[in-house]
Amino acid sequence: MAKWIAFCCVFALAPLLASCSDSLNDRAARHERRGDAYVEQDEFRKAVIEYKNAVRDKPDHSDLHWKLASAAS
Numbered sequence: 001m002a003k004w005i006a007f008c009c010v011f012a013l014a015p016l017l018a019s020c021s022d023s024l025n026d027r028a029a030r031h032e033r034r035g036d037a038y039v040e041q042d043e044f045r046k047a048v049i050e051y052k053n054a055v056r057d058k059p060d061h062s063d064l065h066w067k068l069a070s071a072a073s
Contacts, residue, residue, distance in 0.1 A: 028058035032067070039071055047071040 035050035051068035058064060 024057045028054045028061065028064070031057065032064060035067060035071065039067075044071050 031050045031054035035047045035054065038044070038047035038050060048068065048071045051064060051071055055061070055064045055068055
C-alpha cells in the first residue's frame with residue numbers, strides 16, 4: 001500500500017516539476033532579451049546583470065555565457 005501511495009505522489013508531481021522547467025526557460029529568455037536590449041543601448045553593466053540572471057536560470061546555455069563575457073569586457 002505504501003508503495004502505491006508513493007507511486008501516486010511521484011506521478012502526480014511530475015507535471016508540476018515539468019512546468020517549473022518551462023518557467024525557468026521563460027525567465028531565462030526574458031533576461032536574455034533585456035540583456036540584448038541593454039547592449040544595444042551601450043548599458044553594459046545592466047546587460048551583465050541580466051545575462052547573469054539568465055545564466056543562473058539556464059547554466060547549460062553556452063550562448064548566454066558568451067553574451068555575459070562579451071558584455072563584461
